[in-house]
Amino acid sequence: MAEAQEYDREFDVVVVGSGGGALTGALLAQRAGLSTVVVEKTGLLGGTSAYSGGACWLPGSQVQQRAGIGDSTEGARTYLAAVLEDPDQELVEAFLARSPELVAELEEAGIPFEWLPFSEYYDAPGRVAMGRSIQPANIKRGDVAPEVAELVRPPVERDRLGEGGRNTLSGGQALIARLLDGFVRAGGAVLTELPVTGLVLDGERVAGVAAMTPEGPVQVRARRGVIVAAGGFEGNAEARAAHGVPGDVAWTMAPRGTNTGEPIAAAVAIGAAADYRGVGWFCPGLEQPDGGGSFTLGFRSGLMVDQRGQRYGNESLPYDRFGRIMAEAPERIPSWFVFDSREGGRLPAIAMPEGDPAEHLAAGTWVRADTVAGLAERIGVPADALVATVERFNRFCAGGADEDFGRGVDEYDTFFTGGAGPTPCDQAPFYAARFVLSDLGTKGGLVTDAAGRVLRPDGSAIRGLYAAGNSAASVFGPRYPGPGAPLGSAMVFASLAVRAIVG
Ligand SMILES: Cc1cc2nc3c(=O)[nH]c(=O)nc-3n(C[C@H](O)[C@H](O)[C@H](O)COP(=O)(O)OP(=O)(O)OC[C@H]3O[C@@H](n4cnc5c(N)ncnc54)[C@H](O)[C@@H]3O)c2cc1C
Structure with missing residues (x-):
């Protein structure tokens, strides 16, 4: 043509x-x-x-x-x-x-x-x-x-x-x-x-x-x-x-x-x-072994932590809103998304594209460990902080309410979980996937x-x-x-x- x-x-x-x-x-x-x-x-x-x-x-x-x-x-x-x-x-x-x-x-x-x-x-x-x-x-x-x-x-x-x-x-x-x-x-x-x-x-x-x-x-x-x-x-x-x-x-x-x-x-x-002033359409981006990012939405379980091992938002927020929260502090880029084995070692979210878990593990964009403390050590996050964060999140899940960020309440949050509220992160082995700030365009x-x-x-x-x-x-x-x-x-x-x- x-x-x-x-x-x-x-x-x-x-x-x-x-x-x-x-x-x-x-x-x-x-x-x-x-x-x-x-x-x-x-x-x-x-x-x-x-x-x-x-x-x-x-x-x-x-x-x-x-x-x-x-x-x-x-x-x-x-x-x-x-x-x-x-x-x-x-x-x-x-x-x-x-x-x-x-x-x-x-x-x-x-x-x-x-x-x-x-x-x-x-x-x-x-x-x-x-x-x-x-x-x-x-x-x-x-x-x-x-x-x-x-x-x-x-x-x-x-x-x-x-x-x-x-x-x-x-x-x-x-x-x-x-x-x-x-x-x-x-x-x-x-x-x-x-x-x-x-x-x-x-x-x-x-x-x-x-x-x-x-x-x-x-x-x-x-x-x-x-x-x-x-x-x-x-x-x-x-x-x-x-x-x-x-x-x-x-x-x-x-x-x-x-x-x-x-x-x-x-x-x-x-x-x-x-x-x-509109800046961009943002989203959390699953980091790929080649350094690229993958638009990720619809987290079904797991939790996002910053480099200090702290959660900083409702992971189920619409992706642009979560992306903008990520952009607010340097210790959030990269972040680590911590998840358990309830989905057989796959990311409990929609990542476009997700990539091959084995390739992620080989490249270090994903890390696996038998305990949360072991995971923390491998990703360079303070172990006591990450363990406390996961335990606190799991307590909220058991009680049915995310007292820190209200995850699982809004219609958007439950759209991807079939109506379920926050799900605990308690099935070993544990994984951490590195996340960056992606965009769908400026x-x-x-x-x-x-x-x-x-x-x-x-x-x-x-x-x-x-x-x-x-x-x-x-x-x-x-x-x-x-x-x-x-x-x-x-x-x-x-x-x-x-x-x-x-x-
Ligand atoms: C996985 C994914 C899912 C998404 N889902 C949705 C959705 O369902 N709904 C939605 O609304 N948005 C969605 N988005 C966001 C949306 O796709 C983009 O923000 C939007 O398509 C941008 O449209 P655009 O026409 O501005 O740019 P683009 O669609 O990127 O098109 C720009 C084109 O211009 C060309 N171009 C650039 N510079 C030049 C030049 N100098 N000369 C000639 N040509 C040039 C480029 O090569 C490109 O082909 C999604 C994004 C992704 C990545």
């Missing part, structure tokens, strides 16, 4: 990046009759979105209505009002109003969604029991155009090993495959292995992108608009340091070699405003208005330039309201950008 003669070409709309927001914008623009091209840095499409569960927090749509759950735009407004910190209300209202319309348009375009039971992340007014997230229906590889199936980035556990995707595309794989299939069938163009390095100006208007090929620089011109939806800067150590993002490029979940933030920097270089970036237009610091819009997804400052700021908030907001603001471009 990335033929050399396609470079230096002109389209109505140039979409930079190929995640859920980018491809939603591309599909809608192409279907609106605008010639559209997706320009992707790597050889595969989908970015972190392809790794995702495909949950979309798009409240108040026909899908939630069909499922008969207690969701509504009004309920979501109440929930966001309780959860968000000093939001831009215009953006929030645009998100709420556009979500149901967008879902209707995507279903109309042949992309079916279904309700995904998954608890929301705050116990706040307006919360829907078992959540209000939706996801695209699975699709078989053979049911999408062959070039589409080839281009979808495989799931994380396979991609990191250089393996291909599965035959049934689910979650983020289904989202990317379905959007891309619709886009390509509608006549959309895709250029891969074409990193965007800058923006082309025609006077004050953005008129295209500059990109780099092995043969040298090229331009892809945009008659109507450029939508930057190229992820955040989670893979860029310098930018992370400059904008105060905790964690490390080695621990981010973004595919290797993807999101280093050049398109954000290119927009800032022509006068765009940026807001980095979410500070370009400031946009309710039409997805990129703004200057004085509030005026840069003509021809739009942003969505992790390239933009998140509508949710530093909060992660529920499953699917990254994709849902990326898709909505990309679709609003298209609406503004169509005019």
